[in-house]
Each structure stands twice: as C-alpha cells, then as structure tokens.
Amino acid sequence: MSNFEIVTREDFSDVTYLLEVRHPLMAKAAKPGQFVIVMLSEQGERIPLTIADFDRAKGTITLVIQAVGKTTRQMQKECAVGTSLYAMVGPMGVPSSISHAKKVICVGGGLGVAPIYPQARAFKEAGAYVIGVVGFRNKGLVFWEDKFRAVCDEYIICTDDGSAGIKGLVTAGVTQAIDKHHDIDEVVAIGPLIMMKGCCDTTRPYAIKTMVSLNPLMVDGTGMCGGCRVKIGNHVKFACVDGPDFDGHQVDFHDLIMRLRRYTKEERIAMDHWEESCRLQKSIDRKVDSATSA
Amino acid sequence: MREQDPLIRAKNFEEVACGYLADDALLESERCLMCPDQPCVSGCPVGINIPGFIAKINEKDFRGAYDILTDTNLLPSICGRICPQENQCEGKCTVGESLEPVAIGRLERFVGDTAIKAGWVNIPYIEANRFKVGIVGSGPAGMACAADMAKAGCDVTVFEAFHQAGGVLKYGIPDFRLPNAVIDAEIENLKKLGVKFECNTLVGRLFTIEQMITEMGFDTVFVGVGAGYPTMLGIPGDSLNGVLSANELLTRCNLMRARDFPNYDTPQPMGKRVAVVGAGNTAMDAMRVSLRLGAEKVYCIYRRSHKEAPARAEELHHAEQEGVEFHWLTNPVAVLNDGDGNAKGIRCVRMELGEPDESGRRRPIPVEGSEFDFEADLIVYAIGTNANPIMGQTSKLRLNKWGYIDADSGLATSLAGVFAGGDIVTGAATVIEAMGAGRKAAASMKAYLGIRDSNLAYGQGEEKQFGIDLCERNFVRVRVA
C-alpha cells in the first residue's frame, strides 16, 4: 500500500490545483465527507485534505488543493504526474450522512468548492432537489462548473467582484435560494471558517438544519493527539474521529478561529526556510550549468 | 549504571542511561542468589526465566542468555529499558529485602543490546502453513502477536495507521529513553521472521475487520490498536492556544521530529514556562522533552503526593535531576487567558489527602481558599487516555461500557476469529503487559486455527488430556486449512 502515484494533475488557477492519486483500496472505501492525511516527503508535515472525488473503476481519488503555505506550495511545485507522495492515509472521518432531505443547498467557498461536489452528487443520487451555491474571488478562479451543473437542479455562482454570477459572498446566494424556496430541509456548507459561520448565521433565523465540515489543525487523524478538538455545544469533540461534519448551529466558531492561528509564526518560518532552500538550489543549479557549459 | 550528566543531557536527545559494559553485567550477575522459588519470575508479567538468563551472563555465555530471554520475551532491549521493574520483577527480588535488588532490567537490556550489536536473531525453522493472519496496530501487543504467529508458520501482515511502525514506542516514548534504532532493530527481526508491515493503513476505514475475514482472506485477526484518545481536564480555558495533550507534544516531537524544525516541517513552539499536569510516564516524558526543546522552567502539577505518582521510579528521579519543579497535592482549576486566546498561566488549588478510595490510594480533597496561580505559556495534559473509537465505529465488535474492546480470558472478542489485546482491552498499561497480551492472544489464535503450539511448554498444567500424554499430542500437527 505504498507508492501513492499521481496520475493526473490539473491547475485551475495559480493557487488551486487538482491531483488524482492512485489508491484502489481507498477509491473503493471512500465516501463523501471523508478526508485523507498526506505527507509529501519524509521530512514533511501531515496535512489533511478532503477527498473531492473518487473513481472506483480507475482506482483513484482526487484532491483539490489551495496553495496557502509551505506544504501546499511545495506540493504545487513538486507534485508532477508520475511522482509519488511519501504517505497518504485514509479515508478518515465519519462519512457525511446523506439524509433523506428532499431539498438541500450545498454551499462551497474557496477550498470548500471541491469537497462540496461529492456531497451534492450524493444528494442528487438520493433523489433530492439540489441547489448548488459556490463562491470565488473572481471569474478566473471558477472551476468544475460543468460537473456541478450535472448534479445540481439550480446552480448559483457568487464572486467578490461580480465578474461571474451574482456579486457578493456565498451567503448572498444562500439568502437568494431561501427566499425563493420555503421548503429547504438542509444546508451543507464547506469552506473557510468565516464562510461557514456566515452560512450558519444566515440559516439560524429560519431554523434550517446546517451541516458544516470543520478543518482544525490535525496531526495523526486517528483520535490520538487531541489537536483537532472542537467545541460543539457543551461538548469537546475530536474532528478527525467524531467529525469532520457537525451541526453548524452548535459549533463554537470563535474558539476554532483562534485555534487555527496557533502556529502562524512557525508557518512563516517554514515558508521562509523553504524559499531560502529553493533559492540556494537555483543558484547551485546555475553554477553547475555555467560550469558544465563553460 | 553510567548516565549522562543531568545538566548536559537536559539539552540533548541522546540516551540518558548509557547501559552496562560486559564487566558491569558480570559484576551485577554475581549478586543474584539463584533463589529456588524464583520470586522475581512471578513479578514478571510474561514469566521470564530470570535466574536462568542471569546464570548464563555469569558464565559469560551472552548468547545463551539471549536464547533464554527470547524464549519468552521478544523485545529484551525494549523491556529492559522501560518496564516499571520496581513494581514487577525487581520489586519481588529477594536481595531487594535488604539491599538494592538485582538490576534485572539493566541485565536484560545488556543482553538485548549485545544481540543487536552482534546481529543475533533466533529464527527457528519455520514450516509454512497456509493460514493468513492480520494484525491491526504495530505497538508492542501487535508485534508480539505477529512474532508468535509467524513462528507458527502463518503468513502475517501488520497494518499500521501511521507512516512508521512501533506504536507508542515510536511516537510516545522519546529517544533519550528508548532510541529509535533499538525499535527499528526489533522490527527488522520481525521482518526476518517473514512478517510484512503495511503502514499508512487505517483499518476500520480503509477496510473493516469483517472485510479482512470475509473478503481479504485472513483466517484470524488480532486487534491491538492501543488506547490513544487523550483526556482533557474539562476546566475553563482547555481550548486556549498553548494547551495540548502530552500525546500531541510527544508525537510532534518524536515521530514528526519537531525538534529538528524547520528542517522537518512540523513545528512545536516551546514555552518559556511549561506546566505539565499528571505524574505518570507520559507526564515525565512530556516534561523532559520540554526541557530539551528549551523550556526555562518546567513544573509538574499532580493532585496526589510523590508516593502515589504512577511513573517509573527511574523516570521520576531523572526528571528531578534534570530540574523539573514538582508541585505535589496541587490540582488545576482553570487555565488563564492572556486576553488574546493564549494560555498565560494555570490556576490551582492545594489538596490534602483524605481516606483511601476504591483504588486504595488516599483520596485528594481540595483545601478551601487555597487557590494560587502559576505563570506558564505551555500547558500539557498528561492525565490518561480513553479507548480509541474507530474500531467501535466501524465494526460490530462488542465494547465494554468504557468503550474498550470486550474480550474473554483467552482474548477472543465477540466476532469469531477476531482477538484483541493490549491497551485497547485493558486501558493504558505497560509495554510488557501489552506484549504478554499479544502472546496470549497468539496462543488462542493457534488453538482456533488448530495448529500445534510449539510455545506451550511441555508438562505445563495438565499432563494428560483424554488419557493421551500431552507431550505426544503436541507432536501431532493438526491441519484444517
């Protein structure tokens, strides 16, 4: 079960990229809402990524990644087709329960756009009326429109600058859908914490069940370290084994947002360290080049 | 035994206790009285023939000593280092009644290390049968079970969720107590027995235990996934930044190598003042790792007294030497916020000891109005663990009311063909107990498969069964597969 080979890569923009990784057993086991933990190299960090899609016939799973820091940028640079990840373990977490809701809104923003897709598809397959709401900064960043349209009865794109779809945050799209339909049973939201919080605040007055997928920092992903603990109502839960999906109206978002900042300084150091080593490598390469060509 | 100087070692991750040289071992072996009734053996959870191996050391037959040890204990280098000997073998030693007990653990370690250096392995002649055995979890319980099943001729695969095998030995116990090289050497020996390791495999989620039996062709499965799930205190401020479990601190530092950050990517920012709550082995490890990562002050906060501290005596002593400040009879009531979401200290209350409770230890009760604050920017909880929930979530295994796997005296679970042992059955215990459980389960698994148990000592217990001499019966190889 080693050799996690990358078989496809696609770049959606200069910050978002897709990797399709071979792992037949995982493709067979994966369900919507689950995630993997990946290590790029032996020295690397273990980072959680949602399984954005899986192909049982091909034996692959798909990850859609936003380059935000050291590891995700290094992967953007190094993960070419034919290379392998050092480690990939999963599928982790409790699968999303695809309820018997008849009408749902699936909301995805930023790094949540890809992972909301398998949920939308699963709801569609379960016979629900699916309204997709996705948010991007601008038109250039939009991806998977065809895929979404194929599984959504209605599809609303929101952009910060109005260059595609409606202008505004995804909450504007959610409000628009709620105004139009008075019989929404459930909202599922995945994306940055602040976006999921916004969605919960939007649906709370209507008392519409709202599920969110939480992304605290993780180490092992097997319930062993407690680093991923979140406050749900009066309980402490470990997102990796008790989640990652929780009832959004119960989540203490403030607490979680504070905790995500824990390693800001070290993330910066790791980034600088890596950039420095890239620069050194470049200058060595240049010297070698000039030496060999001379 | 020679040790690194406390002031120097508190800054490095080299092993603290340097181990015996051959002369030291010979000298120490002289002290054993070879007691006929062998009280020490009854103190060892796996019943090692202690006077036997010590006698071999005394004869300078180190290889012979190794053979005796590995008859019962697969991992002498590991147990010799980290067994709580004072409660086990050495606690029962006759010499200990008047003098220092015979240093059984150190002798055991000496023999184990000698074997690693010399590259000795005791690989018996293995006649392969066609049974496939799956082991879930590569901690001491899983390793011990794997070894016994491989020796019996089974095709054994160990599945491990992490990217490296070893369980707590790898991610929890730091290098200065148990170097990785020792664990890796023992794992290599298992591979020589034919055991296969599949890391990055989360059993339960990637495939279930039921699937291992029904689809993947395993004839029997052993579950040794450890306890894991750390307990938080449940006091105000638990989720502030700078509050974490000892498991997280240790995993970041040992397995993910945060101590080499930024050459390794995983960080573990160290506080100036670190308060560790608890006084078990995990707490000692967390404190001593913090010192090595550059903490200026490390406090140990424990609600009972020194006498009740569950850590190995040697670890407590080492932690004291290295400058940990102990605060006995002190209980945390809140973590204090610096106003920015970070911990800045911990509020505690003094305790006094009352009447003994169910565990026989005197129950600590808070002294009214005795609240006081510690300044600390890193707060580590080392107050125990609960059962890991993944097996329960993903299989029909019957659990007990605390969430641990329910197993009978032969370690069979509620699922046919599935056995379990180690921390996931008993709750957090010791390495040698986990190994003992792994071996006990292996014996049951062999019986379940109907293969001859070459590890059963002749003449143990009943001599005859159904009128047939047991020695004879043991030579009959029953084949059902």
Ligand SMILES: Cc1cc2nc3c(=O)[nH]c(=O)nc-3n(C[C@H](O)[C@H](O)[C@H](O)COP(=O)(O)OP(=O)(O)OC[C@H]3O[C@@H](n4cnc5c(N)ncnc54)[C@H](O)[C@@H]3O)c2cc1C
């Ligand atoms: C269950 C789960 C599923 C996830 N799925 C995806 C996914 O499908 N695609 C994807 O691109 N990312 C996903 N993430 C987030 C991803 O794990 C982080 O972006 C990644 O760990 C950042 O690593 P880095 O070294 O590149 O950045 P770092 O240097 O560690 O951090 C850079 C910035 O990213 C922020 N960040 C770090 N970790 C997280 C996190 N866990 N969540 C949100 N922000 C974070 C930091 O606060 C910082 O501002 C998921 C996280 C979880 C817990």
Ligand SMILES: Cc1cc2nc3c(=O)[nH]c(=O)nc-3n(C[C@H](O)[C@H](O)[C@H](O)COP(=O)(O)OP(=O)(O)OC[C@H]3O[C@@H](n4cnc5c(N)ncnc54)[C@H](O)[C@@H]3O)c2cc1C
């Ligand atoms: C910090 C620390 C210090 C300790 N010090 C001592 C000491 O000095 N002396 C002593 O005797 N004892 C000590 N102990 C206790 C001892 O380590 C444990 O009792 C022992 O390791 C238990 O062994 P185990 O095999 O049951 O489980 P573990 O060692 O916990 O191993 C379980 C393994 O299973 C893996 N796993 C879990 N779930 C899955 C899954 N679903 N699929 C695949 N793999 C999975 C885990 O990743 C892990 O590797 C210490 C414990 C800790 C935490």
Ligand code: SF4
């Ligand atoms: S295994 Fe542990 S308890 Fe048994 S003899 Fe060795 S050190 Fe003592």
Ligand code: SF4
């Ligand atoms: S009890 Fe002590 S002295 Fe007696 S045999 Fe055991 S180790 Fe030797």
Ligand code: FES
């Ligand atoms: S990531 Fe360690 S317990 Fe969830």
